[in-house]
Amino acid sequence: MGLFNGGKRAIQIGPLEYNKRLSFRLIFFVTLVFLYTPILTLIAFSFNDSRRNIVWRGFTLKYYEKAMDNDSLIQAFTNSMTIALISTIVSVILGAMVAIALWRFRFPGKASLEGAMALPIVIPEICMGVAMLAFFSRVGYPTNMPWPLNLGAITVAHISFSFPFAAMIIRARLANFNREQEEAAKDLGANEWETYRDVVIPYMRPGLLAGGLLAFTLSLDDFVITFFTAGPETVTFPVKVYSMVRFSVTPEINAASTVLIVITIALTVIATLMQNRAKP
Amino acid sequence: MTDNDSAPIISIKNITKRFGAEVVAVDDVDLDIRRGEFFALLGPSGCGKTTLLRMIAGFEVPSAGQILIDGQDMASVPPNRRPVNMVFQSYAVFPHMTVFDNVAYGLKIAGVAGDEIAQRVPEALELVKLGGYGPRKPDQLSGGQRQRVALARALIKRPKVLLLDEPLSALDAKLREAMQLELVHLQETVGITFVIVTHDQQEALSMANRIAVMEDGKVRQLAPPAELYENPNCRFVADFIGKMNLFEGKVSGLDGDRVLIDIEGLGQIPAAVSASNPSEIRGEVGLAVRPEKMRLSGEQPTDGAISLSGVVSEVAYYGDVSFVFLRDSAGRNLSAHMQNASRHGGLPLKVGERLWCSWEPNDGIILTA
Numbered sequence: 001m002g003l004f005n006g007g008k009r010a011i012q013i014g015p016l017e018y019n020k021r022l023s024f025r026l027i028f029f030v031t032l033v034f035l036y037t038p039i040l041t042l043i044a045f046s047f048n049d050s051r052r053n054i055v056w057r058g059f060t061l062k063y064y065e066k067a068m069d070n071d072s073l074i075q076a077f078t079n080s081m082t083i084a085l086i087s088t089i090v091s092v093i094l095g096a097m098v099a100i101a102l103w104r105f106r107f108p109g110k111a112s113l114e115g116a117m118a119l120p121i122v123i124p125e126i127c128m129g130v131a132m133l134a135f136f137s138r139v140g141y142p143t144n145m146p147w148p149l150n151l152g153a154i155t156v157a158h159i160s161f162s163f164p165f166a167a168m169i170i171r172a173r174l175a176n177f178n179r180e181q182e183e184a185a186k187d188l189g190a191n192e193w194e195t196y197r198d199v200v201i202p203y204m205r206p207g208l209l210a211g212g213l214l215a216f217t218l219s220l221d222d223f224v225i226t227f228f229t230a231g232p233e234t235v236t237f238p239v240k241v242y243s244m245v246r247f248s249v250t251p252e253i254n255a256a257s258t259v260l261i262v263i264t265i266a267l268t269v270i271a272t273l274m275q276n277r278a279k280p
Numbered sequence: 281m282t283d284n285d286s287a288p289i290i291s292i293k294n295i296t297k298r299f300g301a302e303v304v305a306v307d308d309v310d311l312d313i314r315r316g317e318f319f320a321l322l323g324p325s326g327c328g329k330t331t332l333l334r335m336i337a338g339f340e341v342p343s344a345g346q347i348l349i350d351g352q353d354m355a356s357v358p359p360n361r362r363p364v365n366m367v368f369q370s371y372a373v374f375p376h377m378t379v380f381d382n383v384a385y386g387l388k389i390a391g392v393a394g395d396e397i398a399q400r401v402p403e404a405l406e407l408v409k410l411g412g413y414g415p416r417k418p419d420q421l422s423g424g425q426r427q428r429v430a431l432a433r434a435l436i437k438r439p440k441v442l443l444l445d446e447p448l449s450a451l452d453a454k455l456r457e458a459m460q461l462e463l464v465h466l467q468e469t470v471g472i473t474f475v476i477v478t479h480d481q482q483e484a485l486s487m488a489n490r491i492a493v494m495e496d497g498k499v500r501q502l503a504p505p506a507e508l509y510e511n512p513n514c515r516f517v518a519d520f521i522g523k524m525n526l527f528e529g530k531v532s533g534l535d536g537d538r539v540l541i542d543i544e545g546l547g548q549i550p551a552a553v554s555a556s557n558p559s560e561i562r563g564e565v566g567l568a569v570r571p572e573k574m575r576l577s578g579e580q581p582t583d584g585a586i587s588l589s590g591v592v593s594e595v596a597y598y599g600d601v602s603f604v605f606l607r608d609s610a611g612r613n614l615s616a617h618m619q620n621a622s623r624h625g626g627l628p629l630k631v632g633e634r635l636w637c638s639w640e641p642n643d644g645i646i647l648t649a
Contacts, residue, residue, distance in 0.1 A: 183339055184372035184430075186359045188386035188437065198385070202376045 039261070046254035063251040064259075073256055076240035082148050083236065084219040087158040091215040092208055094159070095166030099207075100200075102167075103174040120161045121168075129228035132157045136229060143231050150234050157229045158219040165218060166211030173207030206275045213271045217264060287351060288312035289441055289473045290336060295345035297331050297497075305331040307497035308345070313441070313475060318467050320484035321477045323494035324520065329477045332494075333443050336475065337366050350440050365434035366443040369450070371426045373418045379405070379429050380414035386437040404436040407466070424455050435470060442467075444476040448483060460487050481521045485509065493517050514649035518568045525574065525614050526647075527567040539646060541567055545610035549586050551644040566647035573643040574616035576604060577636045587638035590614055595629050604629060606637060 013020045049060035067073055102114060120128065136153045143150065177200070185195040201208075223238040230239055237260065244253055290313040297306040306328040313319045321329040334340040336347060338359030347354045349363060365386070374382050383401045392400075405411050408428035418426055427447060434442055447463070448456045464487050467474045478484050484491045485505040492502045493516075501508060501517045512518035515526065529543035538550040539561050551567055581587055590606030593613070599620070606614045616637055618629075629635075 178370055178372060180368040180370050180372035181374060183337075183359070184366070184368055184374070184433075185385070186339075187337060187364075187366045188433065189360045189389040190385075191360055194389060199374060202374075 042254050043258050043261070046251055046258045048251055048254075051250065052248075063255040067252045067255045067259075070252065072235070073237075073240055073244075073252075076235045076237045077256070077260075079148075079151060079154075079234060080220055080237035083151050083155050083158055084216050086151075086155050087162055087219040088212050088216040090155075090159045091163035091166045092170075092212045094163040095168075095211055095215075096170050096204065096208060098163070098167040099170035099174055099204075103171055103177075117164050117167060120164050125161075125222075125224040128157075128161060129225040132160075132225060133228040143233075150231070153229045153231075154226055154234060154236065157225050158222060161222075161225060162215040162218045166215050169211040169214065170204060170207040173204055173210075177203055209271045209275050213268060216267065220260070220264070287315070288348075289315045289350055290475070291346075291348035291351075292332070292336075293346040293348070295332070295335060295342050295347060297328070297335060297340060298343045304497050306335070306342075309494075309497070309499055311492055311499060311502060313473060314490075316471055316473055317489040318464065318474045318487055319476070320488035320491045321475065321494060322481060322484040322491050322520075323479065325479055327494040328497040329479075329494050330445060333366075333445055333475065333477045336441070337364055337443055338362050363440040364443055365437050365439040365441075366445065367427070367430045367434050367447050369446045371423075371430040371450075373421075373426050373429050373433075375418050377418075378414065379410065379416050379418070379421070382418070382429055383414075383432045383436055386433065390437075400436055404432040407435065407469070408432045423450055424459065427451070427459070431466070435466075435472070439472060441473045441475055444474060446477055446479070448478070449480070456483075463487060485521070493520060495520075510645075512568070512645065512647070515566055515568075515647050518566075518645065518647055523571050523615060525569045525571060525612075527569075527612070528564065529567055530564055531562045538641065539565075541565060541646070543567060545608060545612075546586065546588055549644075550641045551646050552642045553646060561646060561648060568645040568647055569639050569643055571603065571615045572617040573639050574614070575638050576616050576618055577638065580636050581638045585638040585640055586644070587636050589634055589636050592629055592631050592633045592635060594631065602629070604635075606635060608637075 018024050045056075046063060047059050047061065048056055049062070050057040098117060102110065102117075132153075141153050145152070181199050181203070182195055185199045190198060221238055222236075223242065226236050227239055227242075230236060235243075237256070241253055241256065244250070292309055292311050292313075295306055295309045296304065298304050309328075309332060321332060323329045331340055335342050336349070336354075338354065338357065342355075354362060374385065377385070380401055383404050384397045387397045387400065401414065402411065405413060408431050410425060410428050410432065413421070413425070413429075418429065421429065427450075431447075444463075448459050451459060460483060463474070463476075476484070476487065485508075488505060490502065490504055491508055493500045493508065495516050501513045503511070508517065509521055512521060518524045518526070527541075527543045527546065529541040529546075531539055532542040532548055533540040535550050537553065539553055540548045541551055542548050549567075553561060575581070575585070580589070588608055590608040592604060593607045594605040596603040596605070602618045602620060604616045604618055606616065608614060614637060
């Protein structure tokens with residue numbers, strides 16, 4: 001009932017009421033199934049009281065405790081969070097600056113800069129990873145520094161592929177900015193800096209939030225580039241999960257992944273709420 | 281009242297603005313705006329009126345010339361230091377601020393004390409009839425209300441001149457008419473010089489004390505509304521302000537203080553000359569007659585008016601007035617306005633009917649340019 005019976009009703013379906021057609025409802029339903037069943041299964045089996053992820057044997061939280069006690073997993077998790085946080089902040093600042101430069105000014109080589117900016121987005125990650133590995137070994141980036149300085153190489157790599165995304169989103173936001181607002185602020189006595197502080201940056205805020213959120217998730221779940229730039233001391237969460245999965249998929253990994261999903265969703269919700277509040 | 285009361289508040293001296301090598305947006309404009317007047321820059325789009333206004337505000341830098349505001353050269357003064365404020369075409373109300381914060385913004389930037397702001401903002405909102413709207417956000421306001429916020433925000437700074445860039449173009453017809461009257465009253469209340477840019481001649485005529493008509497970056501005529509309408513100095517102004525019937529002809533002689541013009545299909549007809557020496561007018565000229573000064577009749581009038589006959593080609597009914605379009609024997613299209621003064625009667629107008637169209641010699645305007 002409900003989802004599939006639309007076509008059989010006495011009520012006629014209008015030519016534009018696609019959402020009431022059976023075929024469209026089927027496609028919609030199948031899409032949902034393929035999107036969310038794996039994630040829901042992952043979460044469900046993190047509570048499964050079994051060493052293998054095949055049969056349901058009852059509810060338990062012991063794999064969460066186990067994951068919490070796994071020092072190297074916690075270490076990887078902390079590393080990931082630290083890298084993501086720093087990378088996000090730097091990416092948003094850099095991205096905003098690039099976006100403003102590309103939006104506000106005309107200068108020689110602007111088109112080339114735009115192209116160069118998009119490069120990290122289009123280059124295959126594996127190539128970026130290899131390039132980063134070659135670069136850091138050539139530069140001789142010190143590997144035996146204390147935490148968190150030893151995360152430097154990964155963080156730099158993450159910033160370099162995250163900030164173009166942030167810049168793109170912020171620039172898209174700026175494209176719709178009414179320049180008369182900027183002029184109005186100046187007309188009312190604001191100088192360049194006050195104009196940015198009071199008018200332009202408040203307008204950019206949804207873009208800054210969205211860009212930051214994207215940079216954060218990009219950094220948090222990056223595997224390929226991180227794999228090439230990580231040392232034995234600087235394992236991130238995705239790299240750690242990969243090495244654990246090579247032995248077996250235990251509910252412990254499910255538990256850790258579930259925690260990550262919850263964190264990501266929470267951040268998204270917060271960012272969306274902030275964005276709605278900032279909306280003009 | 282000080283000594284310089286008679287000095288212009290804005291002096292524009294030989295201002296030129298070029299964009300690139302080809303485009304001349306404003307071409308050697310020279311005009312004075314008087315203290316306390318309601319001044320309009322009128323012209324079709326692309327005539328340079330907005331560029332001129334933006335140069336006064338400081339958003340465009342003149343390529344040549346000088347702008348003085350209250351005797352002070354503005355060349356090196358950035359927009360945020362100029363004693364003028366602007367109401368933008370899009371109103372440019374800050375969407376993330378409340379109405380109160382929008383209006384208070386200029387005072388906050390200027391470092392005005394909080395309790396003075398708390399006193400002056402409600403006053404300014406009261407002035408534009410938005411009392412009590414302070415806590416609202418701009419997206420909760422209508423277009424007309426947003427414009428009032430923009431007005432209050434600019435006026436609260438007590439500028440020497442208020443600049444208005446097409447302020448009424450985004451409003452619907454009814455609201456526009458009401459706002460025209462309100463702007464005039466507002467200007468009388470605050471006593472600040474208003475400079476308005478508009479492409480709408482009705483708007484300029486009904487609001488301004490003086491109007492500068494611009495075309496191709498040049499000021500074609502600067503005059504009070506009635507003079508502009510009744511004594512246009514060139515074909516462009518005659519045609520741009522209101523509607524006009526234009527007859528091309530040739531000066532053939534003088535008849536006292538009137539000029540005789542030879543016009544095809546009309547013969548030699550007299551036309552009054554306003555100021556200049558009639559004998560200076562010669563050669564090809566245009567004779568212009570406003571449609572509302574044309575009278576329509578079934579028979580040829582015999583009272584000495586100039587008349588010609590034509591066939592009705594179209595009648596446009598506007599309720600209060602009907603526009604009657606005629607085609608005369610020389611193939612010219614003429615228009616005459618007919619007041620629908622009575623509910624019944626008047627001339628029974630049918631397309632294809634032959635009518636006489638006449639006007640007093642004094643109602644004809646000679647255009648040499």
